[in-house]
Amino acid sequence: MLLIVPLFLLISCSKATIQEQIKEGEIPSQTTLKFTHNGQTFHIIPLYEEVLNYTGSARDNASLNTKKMYFEKVLEPFQDKVDEHNADAGSYYFDYFFPTKDVAELEENTAELLQNQKVINGYIKESLIKSSKHIAGGDKTIFMLPSNPEMTVIPDKMEGISGVTFSDDVILLQIDPSFTEKALKYTAAHEYHHTINMEVMGMKRETLLGLTLNEGKADSFAKIVYPDHNPQWTETLPEDSEEAVLAELKKNLNSFDLSVYYEFFGGEPSKGLPQWSNYRIGFSILQSYLDAHPEDSIEEWTKLEAEEILQGSEYKHLLN
Template identity: 25%
Template sequence: MTWYSFGLLVVLLTGACTNKEESKVNGIEFKANDSEFEILETNDLFINYLEQVDTTEDAKELYDKEIIQPIYDSCFKDGENIHMVEDFLTHPPDDLMLLKSNVDAYDSTRMFKNIKQSLTKSSEYLQGDKKTTVCILPTINKEDPDGFNVGSGKNLIYTHLFDSDQGIQTIIAHEYHHSVWTEKFSSSFSGTVLDNLVFEGKATLFEEIVMGTVSVDWSYNKALWGTIEGDLFKKDLDRTLDILNGNDEIPYRYGYSEGYKIVKSYLEEYPDTSIEEWTKLDAMTIFEKGKYVEKFYQ
């Protein structure tokens, strides 16, 4: 269901540092706004992997042993969207130069600081009942997303050489919203293109609430809308991904912008709706009561 997307000081204020020796994964656990959080980093695992991969005949076996098994329970197990990361779980990196560049550039203090800050601020507006875990992964392949929600309480963030502090925090806020929604409200999801537009639109709006800014395309292109309108109520994963992320005919991240504007349109009609209330609402209610087509495409 989720395609991409997306505490103040590392341990000094509200968190306690833990080193998971049994799995060789470094991380911190902390509490904020009556919520529990865990941040895990995998960089040392990938350093070990890179040191050995050229000397082994079975990279897949090494990858499973050194990378997947130490983090599987915390980052993937029982995730509602785990099927969407099957390629990561089963295929070793194919671009070792890219992987090494991101591993070498990794800044642990900076990543922990930004993720903790974003989680703390995000939980001021919306809380889940489960502990939220964020697993930090180096970019392995050029097509890797910025972030991914594996399911309730399980989020991934991929490090890139061009990451900014604001970018890191924005991705975390986006995936945090997905995580809470999946935990509390996913029963209303039927899997249509519209469901996914609104799903991403909610998380994008939440970015704006947490970060104070958002990057969307505010144009209302009637001809472009006409190319997707007939697909809104279909359950078609490939078409959904094309609309969300763009292709030769659809602009980059078109579905994120359109989904955001659909949710904003609803809130213009019902401005007193709380964050938890509009997070809970099903996509059809938001779409129809927000009068989106009536306002902009008729």
């Protein structure tokens, strides 16, 4: 009993003083990585300490664990850093910043990511350099946000990493300590292509077809950079599922309704749509186009409108 009580106190203390461990050097401080390749400048900017500021406050007083506090501790510093780097995050980033009920787990995950940040940054740097060798663009800013533990799909189905591109120069990677090297590098390449696509095609409101083929472009590019990685959302649809997906896609080709998009993204069993239907059919359409046009360079097919890609693939009947 005398041994157990001090041990319990030691464990409790260590979990409660992550900020102190950072100050004492037991956990490294976060560092921004800047590098240039072929005229492109890249910034990898972590939000680990901002998240720890949030978890520290939320853990000490659960009643303060509100969206308002999370915004003050995490979202506003993100906005400040976007401004500092003269970047453009658009206006759709709010949905990716929200508090969690699992404060202790988020804190532990964030501390683990901090300890591993040099390796993480190295993987992303390698991916961005390899990607830029295939097609170059403007400067890029990549933010690293510990994923919310409530988003179980990230560790369960996405190998610990999820990405979103806000503009032609800002990417957000949401990362869980369970990430795999292959998935992280692939995702960075995928999101990099989104920024290039936005550069050449412009920042515009997209139809369901446009959004679907943008994902097809990004996955086709990432597969060129990392051909050995096979994420679930690039798997070929079974024949019966593909028929249902194509039927729904044909009905909604020119729809701007985001609720329709999220049915394709999240799945809608009543319509025969499995999860990631837009990614899976988008990748199949791009692969069909590329099989028919092997002479096209990455730059050439990146510049194509969605209808041009569809017309040049075996799925052109969707336009009839």
